[in-house]
Every structure is written in C-alpha cells, then in structure tokens.
Amino acid sequence: MSEHIVQAFDAELNAITEQISELGALAEKQFADSIQALCHADTTLAEAVRARDPQLDELAARTEGDAIGLTARRQPLAVDLRHVMAAIRIASNLERVGDLAGNIAKRALAVAPDLLPKVFSDPVQRMGELAQLQLHGAMEAYLARDAERARWVWEHDARIDVLHTMLFRDIVGAMVEDAAPMFDLAHLLFVIKNIERVGDHATNIAENVEYLVRGQQPTQPRPKKDDSSALREV
Amino acid sequence: MSEHIVQAFDAELNAITEQISELGALAEKQFADSIQALCHADTTLAEAVRARDPQLDELAARTEGDAIGLTARRQPLAVDLRHVMAAIRIASNLERVGDLAGNIAKRALAVAPDLLPKVFSDPVQRMGELAQLQLHGAMEAYLARDAERARWVWEHDARIDVLHTMLFRDIVGAMVEDAAPMFDLAHLLFVIKNIERVGDHATNIAENVEYLVRGQQPTQPRPKKDDSSALREV
Numbered sequence: 001m002s003e004h005i006v007q008a009f010d011a012e013l014n015a016i017t018e019q020i021s022e023l024g025a026l027a028e029k030q031f032a033d034s035i036q037a038l039c040h041a042d043t044t045l046a047e048a049v050r051a052r053d054p055q056l057d058e059l060a061a062r063t064e065g066d067a068i069g070l071t072a073r074r075q076p077l078a079v080d081l082r083h084v085m086a087a088i089r090i091a092s093n094l095e096r097v098g099d100l101a102g103n104i105a106k107r108a109l110a111v112a113p114d115l116l117p118k119v120f121s122d123p124v125q126r127m128g129e130l131a132q133l134q135l136h137g138a139m140e141a142y143l144a145r146d147a148e149r150a151r152w153v154w155e156h157d158a159r160i161d162v163l164h165t166m167l168f169r170d171i172v173g174a175m176v177e178d179a180a181p182m183f184d185l186a187h188l189l190f191v192i193k194n195i196e197r198v199g200d201h202a203t204n205i206a207e208n209v210e211y212l213v214r215g216q217q218p219t220q221p222r223p224k225k226d227d228s229s230a231l232r233e234v
Numbered sequence: 235m236s237e238h239i240v241q242a243f244d245a246e247l248n249a250i251t252e253q254i255s256e257l258g259a260l261a262e263k264q265f266a267d268s269i270q271a272l273c274h275a276d277t278t279l280a281e282a283v284r285a286r287d288p289q290l291d292e293l294a295a296r297t298e299g300d301a302i303g304l305t306a307r308r309q310p311l312a313v314d315l316r317h318v319m320a321a322i323r324i325a326s327n328l329e330r331v332g333d334l335a336g337n338i339a340k341r342a343l344a345v346a347p348d349l350l351p352k353v354f355s356d357p358v359q360r361m362g363e364l365a366q367l368q369l370h371g372a373m374e375a376y377l378a379r380d381a382e383r384a385r386w387v388w389e390h391d392a393r394i395d396v397l398h399t400m401l402f403r404d405i406v407g408a409m410v411e412d413a414a415p416m417f418d419l420a421h422l423l424f425v426i427k428n429i430e431r432v433g434d435h436a437t438n439i440a441e442n443v444e445y446l447v448r449g450q451q452p453t454q455p456r457p458k459k460d461d462s463s464a465l466r467e468v
Contacts, residue, residue, distance in 0.1 A: 064319075065319070068302075068305060068315065068318065068319055068322070069315070071302060071305045071306050072305050072309050072310055072311070072315050072318075073309070075306055075307070075309055076306055077306070081302065081303070081306050084302065084306075085298075085299070085302055088302070088322070092326065103463055106463040106464060107463050107464075109464065110463060110464045110465060110466055168420075172416050172417055172420050175409055175416050175420070176412075176416050178410075182406050182409050182410050183406055183465055183466055186402075186406050186409070186423060187463070189420060189423065189424075190423075190427070190463070193424070229337055229340040229341050229344060229421070229424070230340055230341075230343065230344045231344060231417055232344055232417055
C-alpha cells in the first residue's frame with residue numbers, strides 16, 4: 001500500500017477503535033447499573049438501563065458496518081485485517097453484554113419491590129464486580145494492545161464460574177426450602193447465569209486481543225469451572 | 235469491477251454460501267438432537283451432540299474468516315458487501331444456535347436418568363419443533379434469497395415466545411408444588427430459555443435475509459411476546 005493509503009487506513013481504524021472504546025464504556029456502565037438496580041431494588045435505575053439499550057445496539061451495528069466498509073475500501077493485508085476482525089468480534093461481544101445487562105434490568109423490575117435477602121444480594125454483587133473487573137481488564141488490554149493483560153483476564157474467568165456454580169446450588173437449595181418467593185429465585189438463577197456470560201464475553205474479548213497482537217488465540221483450552229449445567233443435587 | 239473479477243467474486247461468495255448451508259444443516263441437527271436427548275433421556279445422543287460442538291464452532295469461524303478475507307481481496311461494492319455482511323452475521327447466529335444445543339445436551343445429561351414428566355416433555359418437544367421450523371425456514375429463505383419467506387419467519391417467532399412464557403410459569407408452579415426434583419426443574423427453565431433464544435437467532439437470520447434482498451431490515455419493532463423475564467406470580 002502507498003503511504004497515503006496506509007495513513008488513511010490507520011485514521012479510519014483509529015476511528016473504529018474510538019467507537020469500540022465508547023461502546024465498551026457504555027456496556028460496562030449498563031452492566032454495573034443493572035446489578036445495582038437489582039441489588040438495591042432501584043426501579044428508576046433499571047428503567048434507565050432498559051432505555052439506553054437501543055443506543056448500545058445502534059453503536060455496535062454502526063461499528064461493525066464501519067469495520068466491514070473499511071475492509072472493502074482499503075483492502076487491508078494480514079496484520080491490518082486482524083485489526084478489523086478483532087474490531088468486529090469485540091463489538092459483537094459488547095453488544096451481547098448490553099443485551100445481558102438489559103435482561104438483568106428487566107428481571108430487577110420483576111423482583112422489585114421485594115428486596116433480595118442479603119444472603120443472595122451480597123454474592124450477586126460480588127460476582128457482578130468480578131465480571132466488571134474482567135470486562136474492564138479486557139477493554140484495557142484491547143485499547144493498549146496488551147497481550148499479557150489479555151492473557152491475565154483470560155486466565156481469571158474461572159473465578160466467576162466457581163462463584164456461579166456455588167450460587168446456582170444455593171439458589172436451588174433456597175427453592176427446595178421455600179426460602180424466598182419462587183419467582184424471585186427463578187429470576188435470580190437467570191441473573192447469575194447472565195453475569196457468568198458477561199465473564200465469558202470478557203474472555204472472548206481477551207482472546208481477540210491476543211489474536212490481534214500475537215496472530216493467534218490461546219491454544220490451550222479455556223480454564224472453565226462452570227459446572228452448573230451439570231448439577232444434579234444440592 | 236471487470237467481468238473477470240466479478241466472476242471470481244461470485245465463485246468465492248457461492249463457496250461461502252455453501253459453507254453457511256452446511257453450517258445451518260449442522261446447527262439444525264445439533265438442536266433437534268439435543269431436544270430428543272432431553273425428552274427421551276438419551277445420554278448417548280446427548281454425548282454425541284457435545285462431541286460435535288467444536289466442529290460447528292470451527293466451521294463458523296472459518297466461514298467468518300473467509301467472508302472477511304473475500305472482502306479484503308475483492309473490494310465488493312454495495313450489494314455484494316451486503317452479501318458478505320449477511321454471511322458473517324448468519325454464521326455468528328448459527329454458531330450460537332450450536333452453543334445453545336450444546337448447553338441443552340449438557341442439561342439433558344444432568345437430568346437423565348430421570349425421565350421428564352410428560353406434562354413437561356410434551357410442550358418442550360413442541361416448543362423445540364416450532365423453533366426448528368423457524369430455523370429451517372430462515373435458512374431456506376437465506377439460500378433462496380427469499381425476502382417473503384424471511385418475513386414470514388420474522389412474524390412467527392412470537393408463537394415460541396408465548397409458549398415459553400406459559401411453560402416458565404408452569405415450571406415455577408411445579409417448583410412451588412415440589413412436583414419434580416428441583417434441579418431438573420431448574421435445568422428445564424434454562425432449556426426452554428435456550429429454545430426461545432434459538433427462535434431469536436432464527437429471527438435474526440430472517441432479518442439479515444431481508445437486509446440482503448431489500449437493502450434494509452424490517453423497520454417496525456419485532457412482534458415479541460416473551461414476558462417471562464417480567465413474571466411476578468403464577
């Protein structure tokens with residue numbers, strides 16, 4: 001490519017990275033707010049999360065479209081093409097984080113005005129904070145093109161999985177003992193699953209950062225510890 | 235573009251459409267088998283679904299990579315670019331259908347050797363068949379570039395949503411009445427949610443077919459009827 005074309009490509013790629021940075025910040029905020037709304041029975045905050053969801057979808061779709069448009073116009077080669085692929089995949093993961101936050105907010109509205117027993121809201125909040133840290137770490141790694149940081153995130157998702165499996169067991173136990181309204185507990189099962197999936201999206205983003213920087217994703221299997229789908233007894 | 239380049243582009247695009255056709259067939263099979271495995275407590279079938287999952291992921295990733303590589307090499311304009319975008323998005327939706335099928339199979343293994351009471355396995359099977367029809371319809375619409383057929387699929391997802399909300403209510407009701415092992419019922423809540431999401435992916439695919447053929451997605455909001463996230467009482 002001529003230097004002129006290279007510069008034009010870089011400028012457009014930077015604009016896309018900017019959009020992803022904005023998208024990441026919005027997804028992080030949506031997710032953090034949805035957890036707050038649930039744990040404090042804050043229906044105003046839950047409504048705000050739901051109202052902002054289309055904005056996130058729109059930004060994600062625009063970012064994806066811009067990345068593909070850039071590819072079609074500039075014919076990027078090898079490394080540059082990796083940037084575009086990573087951008088498309090990261091935007092898609094952030095959009096899904098937004099969807100999960102929207103779903104948690106919807107369930108927060110269904111659970112309120114009941115205030116969740118602290119025995120549940122405390123670990124849900126802790127699990128939410130862990131997932132926020134993972135997501136934030138993955139976005140930092142992306143923006144800094146930092147494969148080491150990405151690998152750290154990738155290696156630490158299992159902490160969320162372990163908490164998820166424990167909480168799944170506790171919530172089903174509470175169902176057996178009829179310890180809280182059954183619908184609240186059912187929604188809570190989905191909330192913790194959504195949080196666990198936010199962690200998975202952070203891991204996906206981290207994998208894409210590693211792919212972007214090193215040219216390939218981690219080759220070993222993910223250190224997964226979520227056994228909840230296989231649980232048979234308390 | 236010269237005629238030579240146009241032909242080369244078309245040949246590569248056809249190859250990608252072929253891959254998506256294969257991916258769609260595999261996703262449909264995985265999903266149908268996962269429902270069978272659950273409803274008939276067939277652990278061999280459930281294991282087979284889980285064993286085939288990486289194959290589907292690999293095919294989806296390859297299809298996405300080929301579509302972006304094609305874009306970078308051939309600089310497609312307007313209509314052709316829509317084909318590439320649709321291919322990327324449809325592959326991503328099919329990959330997620332595969333993941334959902336894998337998760338249903340995992341839960342089928344957890345629920346077996348208990349045979350689900352017919353009062354649940356019958357409607358789960360019916361819901362699964364509806365979602366299969368939607369997915370198959372969306373793939374037929376894609377392969378035939380048929381926007382009418384896509385619109386039909388798009389309009390009919392609400393049937394699955396209605397069934398999902400009814401079943402969610404029934405399962406939580408059974409939890410209250412302690413009508414079956416609590417873990418089985420908890421897994422069942424996730425199974426019906428997964429089926430409902432397969433329906434959503436079929437709708438996403440249908441939207442992409444409409445975008446591909448007509449240049450824009452449906453402008454009205456989706457006819458959604460899933461109120462389960464908002465349920466408060468039986």
